[in-house]
Amino acid sequence: MIIKRKYDPEFDKYVPLEEWLRFPRGEIKETPEFFGDYRDNLVRCADERLKLARWLTWNVQTPKIENESATGLRYASKMYASFLKLAQYPEQEQTFRIYDLPEVKWNGKGMLEAGRAAPSKWIEAYFLAVITRDTESMDSLANFPVETMKKSATQAGPVSYKLVEVFQAYHHSKADYPKLLDECMGMAVKQNDDWAIYIAFGYLETLAALSPATFDVGCDFNEALAKNVQAQERYHINEAGPDHAPVDSFLPLQLLGMACMWHDMGNEVTVECDSLPRFLIEGTYFK
Template sequence: MLNRNYTPNFKNVSLERRLLTSRSRIDRCSINIIKNRDNLLRYAQEYINFSRWLTWEVQTPEIEKESAAGLRYASKMYAAFLKLAEQPEQEQTFKIYDLPVVTWNGKGMLENGYAAPSEWIDAYFLAVITRDTESMDSLANFPIETMKQSATQAGPVSYKLVEVFQAYHHHQADYPKLLDECMGMAVKQNDDWAIYIAFGYLETLAALSPATFDVGCDFNEALAKNLQAQERYHIYEAGPDHAPVDSFLPIQLLGMACMWHDMGNEVTVESDSLPRFLINGTYFK
């Protein structure tokens, strides 16, 4: 069992209060989702953070179902939001489970900095976790050139990561070459994000295909190593006054654990940050 290096201080704000606040916001989703296009993104992120804090709760079947349901909504919302950015001028209608039907266009989204690589990567692996193949396929076809038109610009490694993940999804023949190139770019960039986050993603992804790549360890070893490394990165990044919330549920590494499981392999890494019910897809079948 890999214990977390960080434990939230619930003395000032209790876990119960945090979850109550999130549930109150989520309860208004059906009202607010029709008011503003950007609420698709805001509520997707609200659901994700809610599930992250739920990892500190006792994992009863009720808590598991609540977390899984929230991630299912978040996956559809994220994919819908980025679909609007892909075709800004086009009116599109979405029906997300029991939420009201909404019709929006994506005008102004790229100018306002949406569709950054980090958003795409979160959205794609959220779809992987929830086994949302429709959203995965949609995101896998998102043009990287459109992403580069966003006012929020990222470094070359970020865009290359998207290219690698899309190549993996489509089983492209040049996937190994792209992954190797991206690894080299991350090493050359040589900052904490590139080494601990980007390279960690790539190393874990490479371990999914041991016949293609030899990263010096098997998948579970790569997963455990990068789970710990990325928690340390998020703790440092958050600083002493903020909780490293992203580390509570590391969407990308968790998504790759789901991939490994769905390929018929055993995920042996035990951690509260990798909920077993999400790896197994218990509520997504």
């Protein structure tokens, strides 16, 4: 099942691909020198690596490019998880060592007051951990209290918090997972805006298809994945508007993460799309 992306960056006509890659590569190169001062910018630092991986999906997927993308995502996963761990225990000084970056000691004071624990960031963090097979970060995030998240100065709608509850319930194989998923689907339908229908409901439908014996969505996993990759690209194209690139659609973390889950269960991912790189689905650089 081959899916072609609708968006065309037109690199020859507008900004060359190398220009899009240049800034995040420069930021990544400088990280070790300034990492001790990165506490408040840890998510931005992770986002640069994620942005790089997204633009790299438009490059020829040589082993060198694949490794660059995978390496960036590995670091981003740890950065995201570390940031949210700081927000979970704001008064506690914690030591972090992210691969070969300098060891740092930080606390999370002021993070909730600054609105740094939004559910959207948790969801990105969790699925980055899924993609990179970072079980330590997955477990840490799966135990992040939603009530703590609700204390963040940056607030979100009820569907966003319920999504976190659903993903955490799935992670822990909780008995109430189907009930929570059904409730969240109903909430998304009731909210009835583009984000709720094309993004939130798309996550839930694809997640439900991972365990058809538990929840029947009327299609198999690959059909749900293909449908929602296309629906979410359309959403991001519309959201970005004609003057901006729909960068989030280049690597849809949540759907890609579920494709990784499906693969790791021993199933075949038959959907072929440049936004779902095969080396990430197969975990080639994370073994």
